[in-house]
Amino acid sequence: ETGVTQTPRHLVMGMTNKKSLKCEQHLGHNAMYWYKQSAKKPLELMFVYNFKEQTENNSVPSRFSPECPNSSHLFLHLHTLQPEDSALYLCASSQDLGPFTEAFFGQGTRLTVV
Amino acid sequence: AQSVTQLDSQVPVFEEAPVELRCNYSSSVSVYLFWYVQYPNQGLQLLLKYLSGSTLVKGINGFEAEFNKSQTSFHLRKPSVHISDTAEYFCAAGEGNMLTFGGGTRLMVKP
Numbered sequence: 708e709t710g711v712t713q714t715p716r717h718l719v720m721g722m723t724n725k726k727s728l729k730c731e732q733h734l735g736h737n738a739m740y741w742y743k744q745s746a747k748k749p750l751e752l753m754f755v756y757n758f759k760e761q762t763e764n765n766s767v768p769s770r771f772s773p774e775c776p777n778s779s780h781l782f783l784h785l786h787t788l789q790p791e792d793s794a795l796y797l798c799a800s801s802q803d804l805g806p807f808t809e810a811f812f813g814q815g816t817r818l819t820v821v
Numbered sequence: 822a823q824s825v826t827q828l829d830s831q832v833p834v835f836e837e838a839p840v841e842l843r844c845n846y847s848s849s850v851s852v853y854l855f856w857y858v859q860y861p862n863q864g865l866q867l868l869l870k871y872l873s874g875s876t877l878v879k880g881i882n883g884f885e886a887e888f889n890k891s892q893t894s895f896h897l898r899k900p901s902v903h904i905s906d907t908a909e910y911f912c913a914a915g916e917g918n919m920l921t922f923g924g925g926t927r928l929m930v931k932p
Contacts, residue, residue, distance in 0.1 A: 709864060738918075749825075750865075750911065750922040762918060797864055806915030807853040807872045812864030 710734040713798050713813035720788065721821055728783040728816045730798030736811070738804050739781040741773060744795040744815070756781060757804050788820045823847055823914040827923035835931050836904055842897040842926045844886075844912030853915035854895040856886055859925075860908045868910075871895060882906070902930050 711732045720726050732739065741753040755763035756775040770792075772784040781798055795817050799810040824847045834840045846854065853872055857865040869880025876888040886897045895912060907930045912923040 709866065711864070713864075747924075749924045752919050755918055757918075799865075804918040806917060806919075807870075808915070809855070809867050809870065810865075810920060812857075812866070814862070814864045 709811045709813065711798060711800055711811050711813035713796075713816050715816060716814065717817045717819075719819045719821060720785065722788060722790075724788075725784070725786040727785065728796055728798075728818075730781040730783075730813055732779055732781075732798075732800040732811070734800060734802075734811060736800040736802050737778055738801045738808070739775060739778070740799040740801075740810065741781065741783055742797040742799060742812075744797055746794075750797070753783075755804070762804065785818075788818075790820050793818055793820045823916045823921040825912050825914050825921050825923035827910075827912055827926050829926050830924065831927045831929060833929045833931060834902055837901045839900050840898065840902050840906075840928065842910050842912075842928065844895045844897065844923055846893055846895065846912075846914045848893050852888075852890075854886075854888060855913040855915065855920065856880065856884070856895075856897050857911045857913060857922075858882075858908050859911065865911060868897070902928070904930050904932060906930050 738757045743751045754773045774782040795815045797815045798813040801808040801810045826845045828843045855870045856868040871888045879885045913920045
């Protein structure tokens, strides 16, 4: 138990569906992240939030829309996805931003787009 | 920008044997290095980190890593592995506001 909880753990959605991934951290951290983990590819950073403000968008397609209502919650809204978007989506948090800050990861949401 | 290379995608090893998982990073002004482990169907968990100071870093579960600036390496080692060490291991480098991850090494411990 890392203190970062992601729901749902598994999600199957059609290409025309709209769904949302949820992440909640109970660690009092100020920064939150979305990562994409695809088979045979390195972990890809998608978005970074610090004190609810987005600080990084790593050229992510607009069909992925993040939302950070407060420092404890992070959402990833999904719409009109493609099969190649199937992956494990990991949420993480850290006390602050910075290159030396340890990130705590959730267990991930396994997304399958059909 | 940093890049992190893990040369071995898979490392099979017998139980109780020693293991080394290799990691090389691109040089940078400041280097902050991490090893994470991912067990099946789990998120990533920090094993150890190098921020400064002693080049030999000890982590959880009996793992250690050595920072070698001249070879730009941060290899992970364990003198005797267990079946429970079977997992994917990720090396990462910190720069700016992000971690750059290597491609991962799958450690497969056989009885």
